[in-house]
Amino acid sequence: MILDGKFGKYGGAFVPELLIPALEELEKAFLKYREDKKFNEELEYYLREFAGRPTPLYHAENLSEKLGCKIYFKREDLLHTGAHKINNTLGQGLLAKYMGKLRLIAETGAGQHGIATAVIGSLLQIPTEVYMGSEDVERQKLNVFRMELSGAKVIPVSNGSRTLKDAINDAFRDWVSSADTTHYLIGSTMGPHPYPTMVKHFQKVIGRETREDILKKEGKLPDAVIACVGGGSNALGIFSAFVDDEEVELIGAEGGGEGLKAKHGATISAGTEGVLHGSLSFVLQDDHGQIAEAHSISAGLDYPGVGPEHAFLSSEGRAKYYPVTNEEAIRGFKLLSQYEGILPALESSHAVGMAEKYAKENKGKTIVVNLSGRGDKDVDILAKLMEVKL
Amino acid sequence: MRIETYEDAFNRVKARNEGAFIPFTVAGDPDFETSLKIVKIFVENGADALEIGFPFSDPVADGPTVQLANTRALDAGMTVEKGFQFIKKVREFTDIPVGVLTYYNLIYKMGIDEFYEKAKLNGANAILAADLPPEEANDALHSAKRYGVQQIFMAAQSTSNQRLDEILKLCSGFLYVVAVMGITGARNELKDSTIELIERIKCHSKIPVAVGFGISKQDHVSNVINAGADGAIVASAILNIITENLHNKEEMLQKIGKFCRELKGVTKVIR
Numbered sequence: 278m279i280l281d282g283k284f285g286k287y288g289g290a291f292v293p294e295l296l297i298p299a300l301e302e303l304e305k306a307f308l309k310y311r312e313d314k315k316f317n318e319e320l321e322y323y324l325r326e327f328a329g330r331p332t333p334l335y336h337a338e339n340l341s342e343k344l345g346c347k348i349y350f351k352r353e354d355l356l357h358t359g360a361h362k363i364n365n366t367l368g369q370g371l372l373a374k375y376m377g378k379l380r381l382i383a384e385t386g387a388g389q390h391g392i393a394t395a396v397i398g399s400l401l402q403i404p405t406e407v408y409m410g411s412e413d414v415e416r417q418k419l420n421v422f423r424m425e426l427s428g429a430k431v432i433p434v435s436n437g438s439r440t441l442k443d444a445i446n447d448a449f450r451d452w453v454s455s456a457d458t459t460h461y462l463i464g465s466t467m468g469p470h471p472y473p474t475m476v477k478h479f480q481k482v483i484g485r486e487t488r489e490d491i492l493k494k495e496g497k498l499p500d501a502v503i504a505c506v507g508g509g510s511n512a513l514g515i516f517s518a519f520v521d522d523e524e525v526e527l528i529g530a531e532g533g534g535e536g537l538k539a540k541h542g543a544t545i546s547a548g549t550e551g552v553l554h555g556s557l558s559f560v561l562q563d564d565h566g567q568i569a570e571a572h573s574i575s576a577g578l579d580y581p582g583v584g585p586e587h588a589f590l591s592s593e594g595r596a597k598y599y600p601v602t603n604e605e606a607i608r609g610f611k612l613l614s615q616y617e618g619i620l621p622a623l624e625s626s627h628a629v630g631m632a633e634k635y636a637k638e639n640k641g642k643t644i645v646v647n648l649s650g651r652g653d654k655d656v657d658i659l660a661k662l663m664e665v666k667l
Numbered sequence: 668m669r670i671e672t673y674e675d676a677f678n679r680v681k682a683r684n685e686g687a688f689i690p691f692t693v694a695g696d697p698d699f700e701t702s703l704k705i706v707k708i709f710v711e712n713g714a715d716a717l718e719i720g721f722p723f724s725d726p727v728a729d730g731p732t733v734q735l736a737n738t739r740a741l742d743a744g745m746t747v748e749k750g751f752q753f754i755k756k757v758r759e760f761t762d763i764p765v766g767v768l769t770y771y772n773l774i775y776k777m778g779i780d781e782f783y784e785k786a787k788l789n790g791a792n793a794i795l796a797a798d799l800p801p802e803e804a805n806d807a808l809h810s811a812k813r814y815g816v817q818q819i820f821m822a823a824q825s826t827s828n829q830r831l832d833e834i835l836k837l838c839s840g841f842l843y844v845v846a847v848m849g850i851t852g853a854r855n856e857l858k859d860s861t862i863e864l865i866e867r868i869k870c871h872s873k874i875p876v877a878v879g880f881g882i883s884k885q886d887h888v889s890n891v892i893n894a895g896a897d898g899a900i901v902a903s904a905i906l907n908i909i910t911e912n913l914h915n916k917e918e919m920l921q922k923i924g925k926f927c928r929e930l931k932g933v934t935k936v937i938r
Contacts, residue, residue, distance in 0.1 A: 292800065
């Protein structure tokens with residue numbers, strides 16, 4: 278490989294020998310096309326005309342008054358397919374096309390990345406197959422159907438815990454024998470090099486727009502930028518534009534589940550260093566190195582690993598990561614729905630819950646919250662929790 | 668007991684005009700005691716060296732058969748610590764080379780240096796981590812050297828000649844040649860490309876070459892050895908016998924013994 282894909286000591290490419298040439302080919306193509314005028318023009322075109330960029334930076338006046346801070350929301354929830362995921366699937370999908378790949382594969386937990394990939398497969402007319410844990414297939418029937426409507430094939434995975442991490446395992450297994458013709462479209466800033474760097478690259482647009490807008494609206498940088506962190510792509514997307522501005526606090530909200538002493542997905546807050554899915558980062562694991570199952574009310578934060586660059590930012594103290602429990606996230610969901618008429622995704626609700634906690638201690642500050650996705654997909658879960666029959 | 672080196676083992680086999688038969692099983696599958704009996708059966712029925720897997724929850728290089736074996740072993744309480752106790756027990760009845768096959772997180776979690784020290788103390792000859800390519804192996808190689816444990820790497824059809832030479836600079840004991848562009852698992856056919864791969868690699872390698880992944884029948888073993896491989900590694904086909912005979916362990920052991928004799932029986936070089 279040309280680069281080592283390290284963030285401090287984290288990252289790298291811990292993969293079977295068979296995958297090395299595929300990663301080398303991908304790295305080479307990524308480094309080439311990210312500088313390519315035609316590629317970038319085409320990507321910008323689709324981001325604008327197909328996905329709906331740029332997204333607004335919305336000043337939430339009601340919530341600001343309620344919480345005693347000036348709060349802005351970066352409205353990634355308004356994008357096509359309802360989340361920031363499409364920034365990355367467009368980028369990688371186009372890259373796959375430029376590389377001449379004839380097939381896309383992807384993993385998905387709840388289905389958001391699966392849908393964002395299926396849609397791009399349809400847009401670019403590349404056959405798409407999505408690996409999904411059989412447990413998730415059962416829990417997210419509607420999203421399975423949405424993927425199928427876009428022409429993708431959903432492959433249920435019944436190995437291991439039958440959830441996201443097993444779907445990733447099977448996608449890698451597929452890629453080992455199909456890399457000649459197939460691009461594996463990873464959905465977050467995780468996995469072996471070049472994925473963490475590449476996915477961040479395609480998500481940086483969130484930070485670029487936010488920085489430009491906040492300077493226009495406030496004439497200064499925000500005091501804090503808050504984002505939820507599962508694998509960590511929406512967070513790195515927005516953090517990237519502020520990481521060199523030491524005065525801007527960068528805060529990651531992890532899936533605190535039922536609390537750190539119970540089931541959770543707070544990998545940085547409560548995990549330990551380990552190697553999972555191709556990179557050295559923090560993972561949830563037992564004393565013997567076996568990967569543990571994560572838990573969060575939001576499927577997007579329900580992953581026992583985290584992108585290696587977050588491990589690095591945490592170890593450097595540049596970004597801080599806190600667990601936000603299911604309960605706090607639901608409170609965040611209700612707050613934003615009731616005060617602003619915006620239903621956030623349960624993932625993004627963790628960032629809202631984090632903003633509420635932050636505001637309590639930091640009255641009068643200016644905060645940007647990355648609203649990474651919309652909550653339509655989660656109303657069933659909320660209705661169940663609130664014991665409302667639909 | 669003096670432990671036989673890979674070099675000695677491959678020479679011993681070569682002197683008889685044979686290739687090495689190297690069976691694999693996951694330590695602790697389906698339980699510690701039965702697993703130990705399985706390894707003993709390997710030794711009594713012609714194994715020239717042993718590959719012992721330390722089970723991992725997320726084995727990305729493995730197909731369903733090996734993953735199932737990993738899960739069974741983990742469910743039965745297998746850990747890395749117990750894996751080393753397992754090897755110590757194996758050393759009570761054999762001195763042929765023992766390679767540990769695992770995933771890097773288990774090594775990293777224990778502490779790389781401690782893992783290699785324990786490997787040495789308990790009688791392992793070599794370590795292979797399926798997800799540790801040479802680029803990431805500096806720390807592992809350092810500890811391997813320090814404790815006199817050999818580090819084995821893999822090469823495949825996708826490995827260029829230039830990369831192969833780089834791998835061979837770091838690899839010792841033997842080179843693990845991956846027969847198929849895919850994951851572990853029993854297969855019906857041996858592809859022509861596997862034979863071509865063996866021939867290509869033999870031109871580059873000064874150390875012995877053993878072929879694994881999908882080697883599951885007598886003619887596979889015979890063909891890879893006659894193509895020039897120094898050894899054949901058989902895993903999933905054996906694990907399938909375990910899976911199919913969990914209800915009757917005596918029968919399981921008998922069938923594994925018979926299967927091993929059959930495979931060892933075709934390791935003669937007939938070129």
